[in-house]
Amino acid sequence: xxxxxxxxxxxxxxxxxxxxxxxxxxxxxxxxxxxxxxxxxxxxxxxxxxxxxxxxxxxxxxxxxxxxxxxxxxxxxxxxxxxxxxxxxxxxxxxxxxxxxxxxxxxxxxxxxxxxxxxxxxxxxxxxxxxxxxxxxxxxxxxxxxxxxxxxxxxxxx
Amino acid sequence: xxxxxxxxxxxxxxxxxxxxxxxxxxxxxxxxxxxxxxxxxxxxxxxxxxxxxxxxxxxxxxxxxxxxxxxxxxxxxxxxxxxxxxxxxxxxxxxxxxxxxxxxxxxxxxxxxxxxxxxxxxxxxxxxxxxxxxxxxxxxxxxxxxxxxxxxxxxxxxxxxxxxxxxxxxxxxxxxxxxxxxxxxxxxxxxxxxxxxxxxxxxxxxxxxxxxxxxxx
Numbered sequence: 001x002x003x004x005x006x007x008x009x010x011x012x013x014x015x016x017x018x019x020x021x022x023x024x025x026x027x028x029x030x031x032x033x034x035x036x037x038x039x040x041x042x043x044x045x046x047x048x049x050x051x052x053x054x055x056x057x058x059x060x061x062x063x064x065x066x067x068x069x070x071x072x073x074x075x076x077x078x079x080x081x082x083x084x085x086x087x088x089x090x091x092x093x094x095x096x097x098x099x100x101x102x103x104x105x106x107x108x109x110x111x112x113x114x115x116x117x118x119x120x121x122x123x124x125x126x127x128x129x130x131x132x133x134x135x136x137x138x139x140x141x142x143x144x145x146x147x148x149x150x151x152x153x154x155x156x157x158x
Numbered sequence: 159x160x161x162x163x164x165x166x167x168x169x170x171x172x173x174x175x176x177x178x179x180x181x182x183x184x185x186x187x188x189x190x191x192x193x194x195x196x197x198x199x200x201x202x203x204x205x206x207x208x209x210x211x212x213x214x215x216x217x218x219x220x221x222x223x224x225x226x227x228x229x230x231x232x233x234x235x236x237x238x239x240x241x242x243x244x245x246x247x248x249x250x251x252x253x254x255x256x257x258x259x260x261x262x263x264x265x266x267x268x269x270x271x272x273x274x275x276x277x278x279x280x281x282x283x284x285x286x287x288x289x290x291x292x293x294x295x296x297x298x299x300x301x302x303x304x305x306x307x308x309x310x311x312x313x314x315x316x317x318x319x320x321x322x323x324x325x326x327x328x329x330x331x332x333x334x335x336x337x338x339x340x341x342x343x344x345x346x347x348x349x350x351x352x353x354x355x356x357x358x359x360x361x362x363x364x365x366x367x368x369x370x371x372x373x374x375x
Contacts, residue, residue, distance in 0.1 A: 001178050001180075001181065002194075018314075029162060029180070030192055031197045031201075032180040032193040032197050033193075034196055034225075035193040035196045035225055036179065036180070036193045038221070038224050038225050038228050039221065039224075039253065042224055042227060042228045044228055047169040047228070062179070068166040068167055069169070069175060069176060069177075071178055071179055071180065072166075072169065072170070072175070072177065072179055073166055075179040077224055107178045110169065113166065113175075114169070116177060116179045117169070117173075117174035117175055117177055118174070120182065120183050120184035120185050120186070120187075120188065120190055121184075121185070121186050123184040123185075123198070124184050124185045124190070124217060127184075144213070147187070151173075152172060153168060153169065156168045
C-alpha cells in the first residue's frame with residue numbers, strides 16, 4: 001500500500017472529512033482498480049459501474065471496522081459487482097453458496113477475497129476463467145486451493 | 159460492528175489475508191506485473207526490465223494489450239470528474255455517456271530505450287526511437303504520429319522490424335525552450351512526453367505517455 005492510499009484510508013475513518021477522503025481514495029485507486037477489473041471485462045461501462053457501486057458501499061460501511069483489509073475489501077467487492085453485471089454467476093455461486101453469513105453480494109465478494117489471497121498463478125487462472133460461461137476451467141490446483149481457502153472461512157464460523 | 163463484516167476480518171487474519179491486491183504480482187511467474195506496475199508503465203513508460211519480461215510472458219503481454227484497449231485515463235478523467243460521483247451513481251447502472259465514449263481513445267505502452275541528445279545551439283533533438291506495445295499496428299500505418307510536451311515532432315514513421323511490436327522513429331524533433339534552459343543547468347533531465355496518433359488533432363485513435371531522458375550536446 002502506498003503512503004498516500006494509507007493516509008486516504010485513515011482519513012476515511014474521520015466522519016468529518018469522509019466525503020472528500022473517499023473521493024480522494026477513489027482517485028488514487030481508480031486506475032489500479034480498472035487494471036484489475038480489466039482481467040474480468042473489457043466493457044468500460046461495466047467497469048465504471050462496478051467501481052461506482054463499490055465506492056458507494058465503501059462510504060456506507062467504513063464505520064463497521066478498521067480491522068478489515070480495506071484494499072482487499074474494495075477490490076473483491078468491485079470484482080463481485082462486475083461479475084454480477086456481466087451475468088456469469090453460476091461458477092461464483094457454486095462457491096458463495098457454501099458460505100452461510102452475510103448478504104449474497106458479500107458472500108460473492110468473499111470468494112474474490114479468497115482468490116486475492118491465492119498465489120499469482122492461481123489468481124491469474126481463476127480470473128481468466130471468470131468471463132467464460134464454462135465452469136470447466138476451474139479445475140485442478142486452483143479449484144483445490146480455492147476450496148481449501150473457503151473451507152477455512154467456513155470453519156472459522158462465518 | 160456489523161456481523162456481516164466478520165468474514166472479512168477472518169480473511170484478514172488468515173495467511174495471505176494481508177496481501178495488497180494492487181502491489182502483489184499475479185500471473186504464472188513471480189516476475190509478472192502487479193496492477194501498480196501496469197498503471198505505472200502506462201503513465202511513465204516501460205523500462206528495459208519491463209520489456210524484457212513482456213518478451214517472455216504471454217500472459218502479461220495480453221494483459222497490457224487489454225488494458226490499453228479499455229482505458230483512456232486523461233480524457234476519461236476530465237469528463238468523469240465533471241459529474242459528482244454520488245450524482246452519477248444515482249443515475250443508475252448503464253447510463254449512456256456519449257461524450258465520454260466519443261472522447262475515449264485506447265492507449266499504447268511506450269518504451270524509449272535510449273537517452274536523446276539535444277543540440278543546445280539549434281534546439282533540435284536527435285532521432286527519437288520508441289517501441290509501442292499495442293495491437294493497433296494498422297492505426298499506426300494509417301494515421302499521423304505526433305509528439306507533444308517538452309519536445310514536438312509531427313511526422314513519426316513506422317520502422318519495420320522483426321519484433322512482435324512496432325518501432326517508431328521521429329525525425330526533425332524540436333526541443334522546447336524550457337528543455338534547453340534546463341539542459342544548460344544540468345547534464346541530463348527526464349521529462350514526460352505525450353504521443354498522439356490520429357487522423358486529426360481532435361480525433362485520436364491511440365495515445366501514450368513516457369518519460370524520456372535528454373542530454374545536452
